[in-house]
Amino acid sequence: MQYVYTVSTFAIILAMTLCVVRAVKGPTLFDRVLAGNAVGTLAILLLIVTGFLLERPEWTDIGLTYALLNIVAALAILKYFRSEHILHRAKREDSSNERCI
Amino acid sequence: MNDVFSAGVFGLALDIISGSMVLVGVFFITVGAFGVIRMPDVFTRMHAASVIETAGLGFILVGLIMQSGSFLLALKLLFILVLFLITSPVISHAIARTALLGGEEPLLGEVCCDNKSHTLAAPRETQLDLSKTGLD
Secondary structure, eight states: OHHHHHHHHHHHHHHHHHHHHHHHHOSSHHHHHHHHHHHHHHHHHHHHHHHHHTTOTTHHHHHHHHHHHHHHHHHHHHHHHHHHHHHHHHHHHHHHHTOOO | OOHHHHSHHHHHHHHHHHHHHHHHHHHHHHHHHHHHHHOSSHHHHHHHHHHIIIIIHHHHHHHHHHHOOSHHHHHHHHHHHHHHHHHHHHHHHHHHHHHHHTTOOOOOSEEEEOSSOEEEEEOOSOOOOHHHHTOO
């Protein structure tokens, strides 16, 4: 089983590299959020698989904590930028129509 | 691992099954990461990232549950699996909704793939109507 864990560790690191490339390159903000979320998921998997490889399965607890943080972080970032877009759109429409709300 | 499970033919069969499941999960993870790089649009990239979070993580965690000798460790892995099965659609939905509100529009029609640029070859006549979806 050690070979399987080693192979999966390197494959997960490769996938994380590709997702980081998309997060740096991504043309829109949503690409970056998406790629950051995927990097978080892959980091959890890397923690768990490396814990099994080094015979320290207690690292699963850290993975569990990181999973909870990942979800909350993604939802908070999306909520923040959603209100940003709504505010900007309201300002644009307000200035173009020249009407007061 | 318990002596009953690790010894003999049963332990070998368990190793083979769980190892092949972990390798299938690794295959899905690699495919999903290449999809995140190669796909032309936010919404299609979201599909590729969902492959990582459901198929890849699911197969790897089920394979590791078979290898975890203790009940508590298996329970923790199962909890991570159930957590991701619940929250991954929620995050995908939130990203899609925020992208639609932020002005992104999905590519409709046939996408011509000539390995250099992804351009819209034949746009469909029906445009995305945001007023019908109740997003505005």
